[in-house]
Amino acid sequence: MTSFHKHILNTPSELVVDSLKGLAYLNPSIALDEQHRVIYQRNQREGTVALISGGGSGHEPAHASFVGTGILSAAVAGSVFASPNISQIRRAINIVSSSPSNKGVLLVVKNYTGDVLHFGLASEQHRASSQGHKTDVRVVIVGDDVSVGRTQGGLRTRGNDISLQNCRGLAYSGATIDQVESLANMVANNVATFGVPGTKPGSSYLNADELELGMGIHNEPGHTRLRPYPPAKELVATMLESITSTIETDPERGFLSHGLKKDGKDEVVLLVNNLGAVSQLELGVIVKEAIAWLRNKKFIVKRVLSGTYMTSLNMPGYSLTILLLPRGGSPDSKIASATEILDLLDAPSDAPGWIWYSKNDLSHIDVSPAPPFEDLELEERGQVCIRPSNSGAFVAAIERAANALIAAEPEITKQDTIAGDGDAGLTLKAGAEGILRATKDQRIRGVNIISDLRVVSEVVDATMGGTSGALYSIYFSALTSALRRVTEASPETDYANLDVWASAAKEALKALYQYTLARPPSRTLIDPLAAFTLALQSPSSESFPHAVEEARxxxxxxxxxxxxxxRGAYVNQQALTESRVPDPGAWGVWIILNALLVR
Known part of the structure; x- marks a missing residue:
């Protein structure tokens, strides 16, 4: 995973306030106290407990984007990675407690020293002030990061988002501050998180292929380095093993031990959080692997939340959070049952940072693939048949061409990093590997060229993708159609000789021209393909070697x-011609044709 190194801002000193102003434009129901950098709901709900959170900026959407109906009453923004000061926090308390019917203020604080000290001191100063007797201010500290063991001082925090949503939902119901505080503490004691940020090359003490298990959201050291970067499945398993460990299996952690039974009846909520630079494509893989691991270990997954909740600017990495739901009859269930917690979590919110998720129990959802589609046309029922002159040589030639493309991948990739977007070699390699699987599985058998080329077209379409994949697929489909027409027009044609191939190639190129504006000389794969096709038309036994040479x-x-x-048309043309690299697509066509030639 890579990260964008340049930041978009006016000046560093204006960055936080400018961002908060932008957020206020997005959500008309919130307002900004610019001097104190406090985002708050314009209309505080009467007769409820107010919730405040905050911390250093750079973790967006936390915390300011969680201000809104159903989550925070206000959020306080410090400078980047720096706690807000006491006057900021006290200003937020004054704003949300201005209503006479306010039932108190709960400060939900991440377990970082600066946050704990500043929020704690702000609450103490408020109690000592003239307003202290009017508003009951409480503090709940959320420390859910299990990567920090007990001997290192216990839990840092990463994801207090679940705590916030549950508390605010209860607060909106008109509950007392005692009830909201009890729920906040109960949830905080049953949530555990593990993060694995990657690294931006050159900006960390880690190498580009390393990661550090448990590295914090301010680049604090973790506890174990891994090199090379493991597959997602292994990494997710390592993280969840730590999160769900018990005192017996891991004395340093086991923070969920008091309620975790591992008897197939543990119900959990899973939160997959993007730390800033993980793509949605990758995030989907993480979600899939996490659910698969939890199901395999007999956990009952009641909800899954996935998205960008708590970041570290544009850090490439992610965290996994597990909320263990209380069992019936347990002490925690007297505060709130599993059903009540899920109802609070599912309560609607207009906070822009709160991401949609399915309010369905995932324990019964099956995402297994649909039944395979039967393509009757591939069953060769009543198909026209034209044989190669030598079945074994035909299949061998196809395999030679595929292996040649695989061997040429580094060369073509290098060419394409200069002349295109860098993926041509891997695209051709993917198609070649698909073809080799088809020959191994006997889908390409050298019995009927028409059937075999149809398989080639479909494999290329399924495995290559992109423009080149489409062009190859169209060409092979057109070649198949042309061979069929030749055979139907001349039933006496039993096998494909050079004249048959030359005629079919000419028709296939003509068909390809309907879908691309490229004409030779164009610096595309069309150039060698057209040269080959034209040379193949000469009535000579040496026309095929000659045609391959013309393609070269x-x-x-x-x-x-x-x-x-x-793609080359979008590259700086002067630099492209000075580089003297061939077009990667054109080079790939020649690689294929050259491999078909038996010397």
Whole structure:
């Protein structure tokens, strides 16, 4: 995972306030106290407990984007990675407690020294002030990061988002401050988080292929380094093992031990949090692996939340949070049952940072694939048949071409990093590997060229993707159709000789021209393909080797051509011609044709 190194801002001193102003524009129901950097609800709900949280900026959407109906009454923003000061926090307390019917204020604080000290001192100063007798201010500290063992001082925090939503939901119901505080403490004692940020090359003490288990959201050291970066499945398993450990299995952690039974009846809520630079594509993999691990270990997954909740600017990494729901009859269930907690979690919120998720029990959801689709056309029932002159040589030639593309991947990738977007080599390799699987599985058998080329077209379409995948697939489909027409027009044609191939190739190129504007010389794969097809039309036993040579010349010529189509057209043309690299797509076509040639 990579990270964007440059930040978009006016000046560093204006960054936080500018961002808060932007947030206030997004949500008309909130307002900004610019001097104290406090975001708050314009209309505080009467007769309820108010919730305040906050901390250093740089963790957005936390905390300011959680201000809104159903979550926070106000949030206090410090400078980047720095706690807000006492006057800021006291201003937030005064704002949310201004209503005569206010039932108190609960400060939900992350377990970082600066936050704990400043929020704690602000609450103490408020109690000592003239307003202290009017508003009951309490503090709940959330420390859920199990990567920090007991001997290191216990829990840091990463994800107090679940705590916030549950507390605010209860507060909105008109509960007393005692009830809201009890719920907050109960949830905080049953939530555990583990994070694995990656690293931006050159900006950390970690190498680019390393990660540190449990590294904090301010780059605090974790407890174990891993190198190389493990697959998602292994990494997720390691994280969840730590989160769900018991005192017996891990004396340093086991923070959920008091309620965790591991008897197949533990009910949990899973939160997958993007620390800033993980793509949605990758986040989906993490969600899938986490649910698979939990199900395999017989946990009952009641809810899954996934998205960007608590970041560290644009840190490449993620965290997993587990909320263990109380069992019936347990001391915690007397504060709130599992059903009540889920109802509070599912309560609607208009806070822009709170991400939609399904309010359904996931324990019964099956995402297994649909039944396979049967393509009757591939069953060769009543199909026209045209044989290769030598079945074994035909399949061998296809495998040679595929292996040649795989071997050429580094070369083509290097070319494409200069002449395109860098993926041409891997795209061709993926198609080649798909073809080899098809020959191994006997889907390509060398019995009927028409059937085999149809399989080639479908495999290429399924495995390559992108523009080149589509062009190859169209070409092979058109080649298949052309061979069928030749066979139907001349039933006496039993096998494909050179004349049959030449005629079919000409028709296939003509069909391809309907879907691309590229014409030679264009610095695209069309150049060697057109040169090959034209040379193949000469009535000579040496026409195939000659045609391959013409394809090579056309591919070589792309080194000096200006790109008129394809990805190369978007690259600086002067730099492209000076680089003297051939077009990667054109080079790939020549690699294939050259491998087909038996010497």
């Amino acid at each position: 010349k056309a591919a070589e010529q792309t080194r000096t051509l200006e790109a008129r189509a394809g």
